[in-house]
Amino acid sequence: MNDILRAITPDGLIGFDEFGQLQAKKVEAKCTTSWIIWDVCEKICVICNHGWEINHKSMKDQHFWHDREELVHESCYKRYLTLREWQTIYNAVCNCHLAFPQGLKEAKNQYGAAWNLPWYEFTWKDAPTFTILIGSRKRVFHLEIKAGPGYPGIPDLNYKMAEECFSNEDVTKDFGPASVWVHAWTEEKLQDYLKKFVRILGLEKPVEKVAE
Numbered sequence: 001m002n003d004i005l006r007a008i009t010p011d012g013l014i015g016f017d018e019f020g021q022l023q024a025k026k027v028e029a030k031c032t033t034s035w036i037i038w039d040v041c042e043k044i045c046v047i048c049n050h051g052w053e054i055n056h057k058s059m060k061d062q063h064f065w066h067d068r069e070e071l072v073h074e075s076c077y078k079r080y081l082t083l084r085e086w087q088t089i090y091n092a093v094c095n096c097h098l099a100f101p102q103g104l105k106e107a108k109n110q111y112g113a114a115w116n117l118p119w120y121e122f123t124w125k126d127a128p129t130f131t132i133l134i135g136s137r138k139r140v141f142h143l144e145i146k147a148g149p150g151y152p153g154i155p156d157l158n159y160k161m162a163e164e165c166f167s168n169e170d171v172t173k174d175f176g177p178a179s180v181w182v183h184a185w186t187e188e189k190l191q192d193y194l195k196k197f198v199r200i201l202g203l204e205k206p207v208e209k210v211a212e
């Protein structure tokens with residue numbers, strides 16, 4: 001990697017090399033690594049409508065949003081992905097027309113793809129012994145029926161019925177007395193599978209009001 005000839009941050013860790021490329025440098029335990037970054041000095045992030053500050057932390061916070069072909073803050077992009085996914089999952093749960101008074105609770109991501117977005121869990125009011133866990137794994141949504149809060153196991157889970165409900169779905173899935181889980185490839189399938197969960201848990205009769 002080429003040397004930084006013209007530093008633009010006070011710590012000298014970001015600057016232009018002899019080819020006019022912007023480089024970021026990191027020094028850790030006597031080992032220096034450097035890489036080329038985008039020149040974002042004059043740019044505005046479309047998500048937060050702010051630019052970049054000329055310091056190491058801000059300049060490194062960058063992501064090329066391929067679909068829009070423009071640069072945004074990496075932190076903004078992650079927040080955008082997180083909120084978008086939350087909305088998708090929230091809509092799917094609301095469309096089941098069953099109360100879930102505690103709302104969506106953030107859960108640990110159990111897969112750990114690049115963006116490591118949060119997973120969510122909730123409990124339907126009329127099925128307190130169960131918790132539904134939903135989160136993304138790369139391009140699929142993981143949906144799982146688990147024991148509800150404070151319940152060590154779920155003996156009343158009709159996993160045989162679950163197996164039948166999903167018999168036509170050629171996806172990764174598992175049905176057992178301890179949990180039922182399935183992978184949905186699209187938002188439509190996420191919705192569809194969640195409605196199958198409603199049937200498996202014997203909750204098909206809709207209630208009038210959906211919790212905020």
Ligand SMILES: [Zn+2]
Pocket residue numbers: 045046047048049050072073076
């Ligand atoms: Zn931003």
